[in-house]
Structure formats: structure tokens, C-alpha cells
Amino acid sequence: MAEESSSRWKSLGPLIMEIKFTFKRIRQSPLSIIGMSIIFFYAVIAILAPVLAPPQPGRDPYIMPCYGVSPMPSPPSEKAIWGTTEGQYDIYYGCIWGVRTAFRTGILTTIGTLIIGIIIGSIAGYYGGKIDEIIMRITDMFYAIPTIVLAMAIVVLLGVGLDNVIKAMIIVGWPTYARLMRAEVMRIKNEDYIEAARAIGCSNLRIIAKHVLPNAIYPVIIMASMNIGNVVLAASALSFLGLGSPAGYADWGAMISLSRNWILGLPGNPLAFWYTYTIPGLFIFTFVLGWNLLGDAFRDMLDPLVRRR
Amino acid sequence: MRLRAYIVRRLFMLPVIMFGVSLIIFAIMQCFTPAQRAVAYVQSREEMLNINEIIKRYHLDEPPIIQYLYWINSILHGNLGYSISANMPVSQALMTYFPATLELVFLAIPLTLILGITFGILAAVYRDSLIDHIVRFFSISAWSLPTFWSAIVLLAFFYGVLGMFPPGRLSPQIFLSLSISGFKKYTGMYIIDGILNGRLDVSLDALNHVILPSLNLAILSSALPMRIMRSSMLEVLGKEYITAARAKGLSKWMVIWKHAVKNAFIPMITVAGIMIANLITGVVITETVFDYPGLGRFAAGAATSLDMAGILGFALFASTVYAVMNLIVDILYALIDPRIKY
Numbered sequence: 001m002a003e004e005s006s007s008r009w010k011s012l013g014p015l016i017m018e019i020k021f022t023f024k025r026i027r028q029s030p031l032s033i034i035g036m037s038i039i040f041f042y043a044v045i046a047i048l049a050p051v052l053a054p055p056q057p058g059r060d061p062y063i064m065p066c067y068g069v070s071p072m073p074s075p076p077s078e079k080a081i082w083g084t085t086e087g088q089y090d091i092y093y094g095c096i097w098g099v100r101t102a103f104r105t106g107i108l109t110t111i112g113t114l115i116i117g118i119i120i121g122s123i124a125g126y127y128g129g130k131i132d133e134i135i136m137r138i139t140d141m142f143y144a145i146p147t148i149v150l151a152m153a154i155v156v157l158l159g160v161g162l163d164n165v166i167k168a169m170i171i172v173g174w175p176t177y178a179r180l181m182r183a184e185v186m187r188i189k190n191e192d193y194i195e196a197a198r199a200i201g202c203s204n205l206r207i208i209a210k211h212v213l214p215n216a217i218y219p220v221i222i223m224a225s226m227n228i229g230n231v232v233l234a235a236s237a238l239s240f241l242g243l244g245s246p247a248g249y250a251d252w253g254a255m256i257s258l259s260r261n262w263i264l265g266l267p268g269n270p271l272a273f274w275y276t277y278t279i280p281g282l283f284i285f286t287f288v289l290g291w292n293l294l295g296d297a298f299r300d301m302l303d304p305l306v307r308r309r
Numbered sequence: 310m311r312l313r314a315y316i317v318r319r320l321f322m323l324p325v326i327m328f329g330v331s332l333i334i335f336a337i338m339q340c341f342t343p344a345q346r347a348v349a350y351v352q353s354r355e356e357m358l359n360i361n362e363i364i365k366r367y368h369l370d371e372p373p374i375i376q377y378l379y380w381i382n383s384i385l386h387g388n389l390g391y392s393i394s395a396n397m398p399v400s401q402a403l404m405t406y407f408p409a410t411l412e413l414v415f416l417a418i419p420l421t422l423i424l425g426i427t428f429g430i431l432a433a434v435y436r437d438s439l440i441d442h443i444v445r446f447f448s449i450s451a452w453s454l455p456t457f458w459s460a461i462v463l464l465a466f467f468y469g470v471l472g473m474f475p476p477g478r479l480s481p482q483i484f485l486s487l488s489i490s491g492f493k494k495y496t497g498m499y500i501i502d503g504i505l506n507g508r509l510d511v512s513l514d515a516l517n518h519v520i521l522p523s524l525n526l527a528i529l530s531s532a533l534p535m536r537i538m539r540s541s542m543l544e545v546l547g548k549e550y551i552t553a554a555r556a557k558g559l560s561k562w563m564v565i566w567k568h569a570v571k572n573a574f575i576p577m578i579t580v581a582g583i584m585i586a587n588l589i590t591g592v593v594i595t596e597t598v599f600d601y602p603g604l605g606r607f608a609a610g611a612a613t614s615l616d617m618a619g620i621l622g623f624a625l626f627a628s629t630v631y632a633v634m635n636l637i638v639d640i641l642y643a644l645i646d647p648r649i650k651y
Contacts, residue, residue: 031449137329141333144333144628144632145330145333145334145631146631147590148590149589149608149627152624153334153612153624156612156615156620157337157617160613160615229453233453236455237455237457237594241593241594241609241612241613256457256458263461263469264464264468270465270470271465274465277462278462281462284455284458285450285454285458288455289449289450289453
């Protein structure tokens, strides 16, 4: 029985096996179930955003509607159920559409860094020698500058804006994945089946694409997906500093930036504007927490000591 | 002897790392046109009109390799350009704002370590108890907290509601009294300078301002050491020499302190690099929220006003600090752990 199931496992291929193992680990850990639920919850909000907070027709849905000209935030009312922030922007609307912004930022950045990291890492790992040496020295250079500082400098170069924040984070983020990919490729390229593929005359490109990548890519993808939370956190910090989304854009970091003048409230009522920073802050916190809780389970999976094998 | 060779070799790595850093920063600068790069050296309106002269003076239209050599040469002579956001040369701005940041960090690092190590040890010793659950929950959630948000919440509560720990660096009346009374700046750090000048009121006032931002930094950055300390203590506590020491009749805390903690420290050093990088990021954001006039606020201001000279100067400076700190950590690591091969 055991033998039969193990041969069935093998026939499924390594990737499916890994995915099954992943879900098993997730099911085993209560914290990662909470993480999964949070992310699922946010995914539903992102999908339902047009229903939950209908945009005004003909307007960019990512621009928060504003209900007046007074700069002072106004408390929750029937029109704006969570109140308005500086410039009378609707907090509820901004938080709901901000979920889409967060997903978009996290996923675009991660895909960008992954593609660059995987390509460069597999070239370095597969070819080795001089190419590897040069690529690794370049990644070393990137490691020598604190990432947020470098990202800030690149945003200054590219110009302020959320898209440029994403580009900057891709430029500073790829070396991590390139290194991991390189290590995986180096481990795999000495396996017998690669030798066999080479012996029957496969081209280098074919070997990399068909035999090395599918076997090496998994840890890199896992690592990248557990990093989505950190990416969103970093992007919100840059938006808070005023380097990301412009004022009025549905972006949690930028929304908190709008509340900066109102932190101390009114004389005699220091918490008068608590909703301007607390609500978007809770959104960032729980979103990132969800990814980090899930990431914790993923980390265990990458740890060779806890892996089955 | 071999240790000394390792340290010397590691010291030689420093210029190599800095060379790499300079290449990246130079590459960023090359993406600008010569005229845009020249603006980084402009100090006045008259100079703005003679932009071509500045391009000539700093060799900004020569081939990149020649430009790089001139650029490195001017950096080594302390000329990092002119920061429009701080309205002074970048090198002067860095010198002006650095002591404030040092003061903040000198307070934040011990706080971070005390919080992280104490709670990490407690969580491991009382595994699966309430304190362990709290520590584990905290270390995951602190990792997910936006620094700027925790800073705002601390500020709103302590300063807004309780009226304690005001933002800024010194109270206005104290600051004014400094210029009148001939207060000497020895270090630029007001807590120390206050003591040296015999002005304890200045020291206390500076401390009163710096506590909240350093607490914010410490709370967030203690999550990582807490986590590492907990897991490495758990590993060490399971070792046979711990059982042996207990069997010998030593008390529980004696064993924990003398035998376990020392060995559990080693993995902490490996994450020191990450902690330093986190601290640099944290400083930029914390100082901005608390309006604390240090390097971080300077960097944030430079970035938002698209002050290229300022932000690149800060990047260069932060990377130098980062490289030197990593060097110190590596040497410490080799000194402390005899198992390291060098």
C-alpha cells in the first residue's frame, strides 16, 4: 500500500508534490489558517470593491470622492460612514479601493522581481565561471545599500508616483531571488537527469527551461510570495513619505500621510481625528499580518530540518 | 594569529564594498543629463545662469570613466554637492544632522536588545506559557506594523492625550537659552553636551524629546531579536550540557545565565546585519513623524523635494555606516564564536 502510494506520488511530478505538501503544512498550522483567511477576506473585498464602494460614473475609481473644500477632516456621518480625511476624502471608499492598490503593488512588484531574479539567477547558476562571478558581485553591490534608501534614490530619479515606487522596488529587490535561484540551479545542474539531457543533445536553453527551472523554481516562488506583505509595507512607507501615490489616491500609506497634520486633534480633544490614521493603519497592519502569518508556515516548509524527505 | 589575518582581510573588503556602492550611485547619477547633474552643485541663482560653467568645472560632459574619477576625487575631498532641501552643502548637512540621529540610535539600540533578549529568553524558558504566546504574537505582529503608523499612534497618545514627550529635539525656550548662554557643542548630542556644560536641564529636555522616537524604533526592531533569541534558546536548552549542568545541582537560572544564554547569543549576531538595515529604514520614517531633526528627516525631505544631491549623499553615507557596522559584526562574530572558520 505504502509502495503503491509512493509510486503514485512520483508520477505526479515534483511540483504537484510540493504543492500538496504546502497545503498539508498550511492545514496543520492554525496561524497560517488565520493568515489564509485574512488574505482571502481581502481578496473578496478587492473583487467586490465596485459593489462595496461604488465609484462615481466617469471618474477614475482609484481617486477617492471628496465631499467639500474644507481641509479639516470630518467625523463619520451618513455620507462618509468612516468619516473624511484631510481634503474631505472619503475614508471608507479609500480603504476599500486601497485593498486593490495593495494587491496590485504587492503582486506587480513580486512578479517583476521574480522574473528578473529567476532569469539572472539561473544564468549565473547554470553557466557558472566568469558570468556567475560578475553577476554575484553585482548582487553584492545591491546588498551593500540599505534597500529602502536605494529605492528612495531611484524614485527621485524616476519621479514621484506609485508606478515608479513599484519599479524602484523591483530594481532593488531582484538580487535576493537571483541568489536563491542560483543556489537551487547549482544544486540541480549536477543531478543525473541533467547529465542525461545533455548527453542526448539538448540545447542549454532547453535544459534550463525544461529540466532545471521546473525543479528549482519552487523555493523561489514561495519566498517571493511570503514577501508580498513586506513589499506592501515598504510601498506604504514610501507613499507615506510622499514618494508614492498622489493625495486623493486610494492608497493606505498616502491616506495616513494626509492625516499627519491632524494627529494631535483639537485643543481639548486630542483624539478628535483618530479615524483619519487609525482606520487605514489597521488595514495595512492586518493585510501585512495575513501575509506574514502565511509566510511563517512557508518558512517551515523551506527549512530542510522540518521537511519530510 | 589566523584571527588577525581574517580581520585584516575583512578590513580590506571595506574599500571593495564601498567601490561597489559608489558604482551603483554613480550609475543612478548617469541616468540624468549633465545639466540636471550640474544642478546638484548649484548654490545660488547666479550659478544657475552659468550652468555650463558648472558642467565644465565638474567635468560632467566627459566620458563616464573620467567623470567617475573626478566624482570620486571630489567625494574624497568632502564635496558631495549642494542640498537644495537643507539649503547647505550635503557634507555639511550630514555633519549637522548626524549627531541627532546618533543620539536617537544610541538610546534605541540598548532598548531593542534589552526588550528582545529578555523576552526572548523568558519565552523560551517558559515555553507554551502565556508569556510565550504573547511574545510570539508580538514578534509576528510587530513585523507587520507600519513604522509610521506606530509612531503616529504613540505620538497621539503620549503627546496628544497625556501631554508627555513632545516631538522635535528641544523645547523652544531651552533652544533659545542655548544661543544666549554660550552653550558649547562638544559632540552635537544634547544629552552629553548638557552634562559637559553643566546644564542638566538641557540634557533632561533632550532626553524627554528623544524617548518616544527611540521607543518606537525599539518596539519594532525588537521583534527580530526576540524571535531569534527564543528559538536559539529553545535549541540550546535541549542540549545535553544543559542537562548535565542541572544534574550537577546548579540552580535553574544559574544554568540559564551561565550556560544557555551565552551559547544562544551566537545566532543573534548573524541577524545583526538585518537589524542594522531595519534601523536605518526605521530612522528615516520615525524621525519624519516625530519631526526630529536628524539624518532620516533630512533624507525624507531631500527625497520629497527631489533633491538629488541630498538623497544620493545620504545613500552614500548610510551605506558607509552599514558597511562599517557589518564589518564590526563580522569581526565580533569571529572573536566570539571559536567554531567559525576564517
